[in-house]
Amino acid sequence: MDRWRHVLADEAGLTVLEKIGVLAIVVTLLAFVPAVRGALGDAYDATFKQVDGTTGELTAFSIAARGILIAVVAVVAFIGAGYLLLTTNLGSRLAFLITGAATFGWLTIGSLLFVIYAPRGLRPANLEGLNTFQLRIPSIALTLGSLILFVMFVLALDRYERQPEPE
Numbered sequence: 001m002d003r004w005r006h007v008l009a010d011e012a013g014l015t016v017l018e019k020i021g022v023l024a025i026v027v028t029l030l031a032f033v034p035a036v037r038g039a040l041g042d043a044y045d046a047t048f049k050q051v052d053g054t055t056g057e058l059t060a061f062s063i064a065a066r067g068i069l070i071a072v073v074a075v076v077a078f079i080g081a082g083y084l085l086l087t088t089n090l091g092s093r094l095a096f097l098i099t100g101a102a103t104f105g106w107l108t109i110g111s112l113l114f115v116i117y118a119p120r121g122l123r124p125a126n127l128e129g130l131n132t133f134q135l136r137i138p139s140i141a142l143t144l145g146s147l148i149l150f151v152m153f154v155l156a157l158d159r160y161e162r163q164p165e166p167e
Helices: 002-011 016-030 034-048 060-090 092-117 132-162
Strands: none
Touching (some): 092 132
16 A cells, blocks of 8 residues: 555646756746846856956866856766656656666776777876876776666666566
8 A cells, every 4th residue: 555655646736857847848938038148148248257357368277167167967868868868758767777787887988998009198197197097097997886886777777677567
C-alpha cells in the first residue's frame, strides 16, 4: 500500500522538470519587456564584461564567470536535452539511469583517449616540472571516476530491470 501512495504522490502537482519549464517560459516572456531586458543586459555586462582600469583587459573574475556559465549551459543543453527526450518516452527513473550511464560512459571513453594520446603540441619534456605521467594524472583520475560511476549506473539499470512490475 505504501508503494502505491508513493507512485500516486509522484503524479500529484508539477514535477521539478515541469517547474523549470514554467520558469523558462516566464523568463522568456519577461525578456520581451524592454525594462527587464535592459536590466538583464546591465547585469550581464556587470558580471561578464568587467574590464581592468589600468590594462583595459577583462578581469580574472569575468573570465572565470564566463567559463562557469559556458560549462553550466553546455551540461544543461547537451545532457539535459537527452534526459528530457528520454523522460518523455521512458519515464523519469529509467531516463535518469540511461542518461547517467550514457554520460559517464562517454566521459570514460573521452578521458581514456586523452590518457592515451595527450598531449599534442608541446612535448612533456618541454613542460617545466612535469613528466609524461604527471601530465596525465588528472585524466587518469577522471577515467577511473567516470568508469566507477558508469558501472554503478549500469548495475542500477540491471537492478531496475529485474524489479517485478507492481500489480
